Amino acid sequence: MDISKPDTTDACADKTSPFLEFNSSIPESGLVLAWLTRDNTKPLRPVQGSALHTRFGSFQHSSMISSKYGTQLASSSSTQAGFIYLLHPTPELWSLSLPHRTQIVYTPDASYIVQRLRIRPGSKVIEAGTGSASFTHALARTVAKNGRIWTFEFHEPRFEMAKKEIEDHGLDSVVKCSHGDVCVNGFIPACDEILDASAVFLDLPSPWLAIPHLKTVVSKEKIVRICCFSPCMEQVQRTIESLQKEGWLDIEMVEVSCKRWEARKEMIRKPQDAIERLRDIKRRRNEGLKKRNERKLAEEQNDEAVSEAQENSAATPAEKHVPDKPFLPSEYNPWGKGKRVHEGEDGYEWKEVSKVEAELKSHTSYLTFAYLPPPVQGKDGSIGSE
Numbered sequence: 428m429d430i431s432k433p434d435t436t437d438a439c440a441d442k443t444s445p446f447l448e449f450n451s452s453i454p455e456s457g458l459v460l461a462w463l464t465r466d467n468t469k470p471l472r473p474v475q476g477s478a479l480h481t482r483f484g485s486f487q488h489s490s491m492i493s494s495k496y497g498t499q500l501a502s503s504s505s506t507q508a509g510f511i512y513l514l515h516p517t518p519e520l521w522s523l524s525l526p527h528r529t530q531i532v533y534t535p536d537a538s539y540i541v542q543r544l545r546i547r548p549g550s551k552v553i554e555a556g557t558g559s560a561s562f563t564h565a566l567a568r569t570v571a572k573n574g575r576i577w578t579f580e581f582h583e584p585r586f587e588m589a590k591k592e593i594e595d596h597g598l599d600s601v602v603k604c605s606h607g608d609v610c611v612n613g614f615i616p617a618c619d620e621i622l623d624a625s626a627v628f629l630d631l632p633s634p635w636l637a638i639p640h641l642k643t644v645v646s647k648e649k650i651v652r653i654c655c656f657s658p659c660m661e662q663v664q665r666t667i668e669s670l671q672k673e674g675w676l677d678i679e680m681v682e683v684s685c686k687r688w689e690a691r692k693e694m695i696r697k698p699q700d701a702i703e704r705l706r707d708i709k710r711r712r713n714e715g716l717k718k719r720n721e722r723k724l725a726e727e728q729n730d731e732a733v734s735e736a737q738e739n740s741a742a743t744p745a746e747k748h749v750p751d752k753p754f755l756p757s758e759y760n761p762w763g764k765g766k767r768v769h770e771g772e773d774g775y776e777w778k779e780v781s782k783v784e785a786e787l788k789s790h791t792s793y794l795t796f797a798y799l800p801p802p803v804q805g806k807d808g809s810i811g812s813e
């Protein structure tokens with residue numbers, strides 16, 4: 428396909444979408460997100476006679492059909508007693524399970540961008556590039572059903588995959604996918620529609636090249652808001668220069684940094700525990716020294732002398748190493764080695780604490796926001812800029 432011209436196929440079908448409507452039970456061939464672990468969610472469409480094979484066991488599609496979304500399904504394998512959850516599609520879960528074609532926008536950034544751009548039901552939004560269409564799903568759910576997303580992608584296989592996925596998910600009445608280079612040709616949609624977007628999201632390597640093309644395709648009546656998503660500061664600088672040149676105002680850069688806080692228990696430790704810990708260290712050090720000296724001695728003496736020394740040591744138990752203080756099982760040393768106490772276990776004192784959980788998925792980029800006021804209308808009706 429020639430990417431200098433946009434593709435002109437426009438698939439507009441008014442069908443239901445699992446991302447826009449909630450079904451309580453799973454229809455045959457309906458989209459299910461099978462949750463295996465926190466980092467592993469698999470999209471599937473259950474059909475009779477098929478199964479999902481995982482390291483937690485096999486799961487028959489027939490057991491999924493007509494089950495309630497949210498069901499915990501046990502493995503049908505006799506040897507693996509694992510289970511999965513059958514979840515209803517949402518843009519948030521989709522971003523964790525979609526087939527990655529590119530880096531994607533994750534929920535923490537997506538939700539912040541949507542509210543900063545004031546995107547709501549009925550909004551009209553321009554997006555480039557489509558990439559893996561992760562953010563496109565979040566946008567579609569927000570603007571549906573009367574809004575519009577015009578999304579642009581210049582990489583043909585990615586464009587084709589996104590378009591098919593959007594159609595498969597029943598979102599093609601809201602999302603219009605176009606194939607083209609927005610930095611070179613601007614925002615020429617595949618569908619026969621006039622773009623009058625009030626929000627723009629650019630996740631491109633060179634947004635500053637696309638920004639000058641926006642003026643002709645954004646709303647002339649409303650304030651237009653933009654967000655450019657860039658991983659490098661140099662990109663941010665060039666984007667800001669371009670936004671300033673094109674008359675965008677209130678330019679601001681934000682980074683979304685996510686931390687999840689967890690309620691946990693922490694063991695209460697007493698001064699006696701610290702003393703026990705020091706004793707434990709001393710005892711282990713003495714044991715180590717003793718063993719090392721014995722090894723050295725054994726190396727220096729001949730076999731006969733070694734066995735003699737061993738006989739002597741067996742004959743004189745007083746010379747044998749005796750730990751400074753034997754460890755009594757009733758005396759718990761919370762810092763001692765080799766002892767595993769489970770959080771909250773009975774028999775110890777605990778206090779409630781909150782801790783940060785480090786790994787919440789979010790690809791952090793710098794978000795550059797700005798807005799463009801509508802052009803000023805002269806008394807004679809002519810349009811100029813402020």
Ligand SMILES: C[S@@+](CC[C@H](N)C(=O)[O-])C[C@H]1O[C@@H](n2cnc3c(N)ncnc32)[C@H](O)[C@@H]1O
Nearest residue numbers: 532556558559560561562580581582608609610
């Ligand atoms: C990081 S990805 C976008 C990911 C997307 N926001 C998501 O959440 O899945 C950037 C995409 O922009 C596309 N792209 C880069 N330059 C472009 C251009 N000038 N015109 C259209 N698409 C472009 C790339 O092919 C790539 O797929």
